[in-house]
Amino acid sequence: MSIPALTLKGVTVSYGGRPAVFSVDVTFPIGSMTAIIGPNGAGKSTLLKGALGIVPLLAGEARFFGLSYQDARRRVAYVPQRASVDWDFPARVIDVVMMGLYAETGFLRLFRQRHRDRAMECLSRVGMDAFAERQIGALSGGQQQRVFLARALAEAGELYILDEPFAGVDAATERAIIAVLKDLKAEGRTIIAVHHDLSTVPDYFDRVVLLNRERIADGPLEEAFTQTHLQSAYGGRLAAGQVADLAARVG
Template sequence: MKASNTQPFMELDRLSVTYGETPAVWDVSLQIPGGSLTAIVGPNGAGKSTLLKASLGLIPRVGGQVRYFGQPLARVRQRVGYVPQRSEVDWDFPAHALDVVEMGLYGQLGWFRRPGARERARALECLSRVNMQDFAGRQISQLSGGQQQRVFLARALAQEADLTLMDEPFAGVDATTERAILDVLRELRDQGRSVVVVHHDLDTVREYFDRVILLNRELVAAGPVASTFTPQNLQAAYGAGRLLDGRLPAWT
């Protein structure tokens, strides 16, 4: 299904999550438009990963609504992709890189139909787009952290989702891998798709992203980077004198 930029790809309406009696994310409302790269930034414990997981129904929410392309997730699940943090993946699972990428095709195949020659070719093409075609037969446990992240990005590409949610894809990867991931994300954006990324490096937000969500359990601000990623909003999100090592990003 071709992506459309006229309708929000994702809408959160007063989404709230608690851990016990402690609010983790509270009363967050925002929209993600089509054809955009969006960063979610905020201090440790701000609820960034929780926001993604709750929006996908991976953890329960205590309030609020989530819609994708104007529909509940169950109706458009194939149009929404998710790349979790590397630390949440069982890398000892006996699978090769190509197997992992083919998992992105199960939504199109159905769980009881095995991938054929066409699907294998598609998976190899996606591995090639992230420069991992030479590792198709390698066990994922034998790959470096950056290589594992590229494989999971290739799986998301195979799904051909219109919206992809990624939890810290740049964490712990080398500069070459980071640039390769960014090139693919920009390609998706230019095709009219959207990507939402939990991100920690404030110094690269302006270079990498079109839009930004500033979060500290509650929504501080959300919108285009140029008008939203300001010193005032950063201080509101991180607290005066507590931003990173006590400094603002280099561009401020």
């Protein structure tokens, strides 16, 4: 049996001085595409930030390909929430994407033509090569999200972790992003994304983690994306008919 791309064991996180995630055990197999879903305040983003060391763990551990994050970080690409980024920072689109190459170039940032060429290839993959010289802050929200995905592509990771990649983007950007993510999965990469639109889960993902401060369920859609688990995770936030319709789309 192969080592999972990410294993969380007993992960407990406090965020902003308040308990957010309790003793979560989840495994993300290599080559899978997983949505982390749950109501607002369920700790979805906090869980990932804890795994990546962005916020400290109170208990438990996260293992990436069987290793600590420090030892595996060059194999992991992270796309943060767009709302958490300072878009006033004076940087061109091409500069932002080449930041994904720092592990290769080092802090001296001795970029060569081949690095720029690679960055341009990543921008082309997300349909943003024509914007390479634009200031990042001058782009629309959807365009900014595409650029950050291009930066993750430049890192050439094996595991891609995305925190709400479709939040606040237009339909064309959402289609472009999911097409790239499905291509990555077809190449054998692993995708983990915090996701809010339950209606697209069956179309976009093959696995799901349902979270509401604790793990409610996880696994393939047909096992985890069920009426019982959705109701347990969301409680009265979802109408019974809505839950039934969502679960019926998997089968």
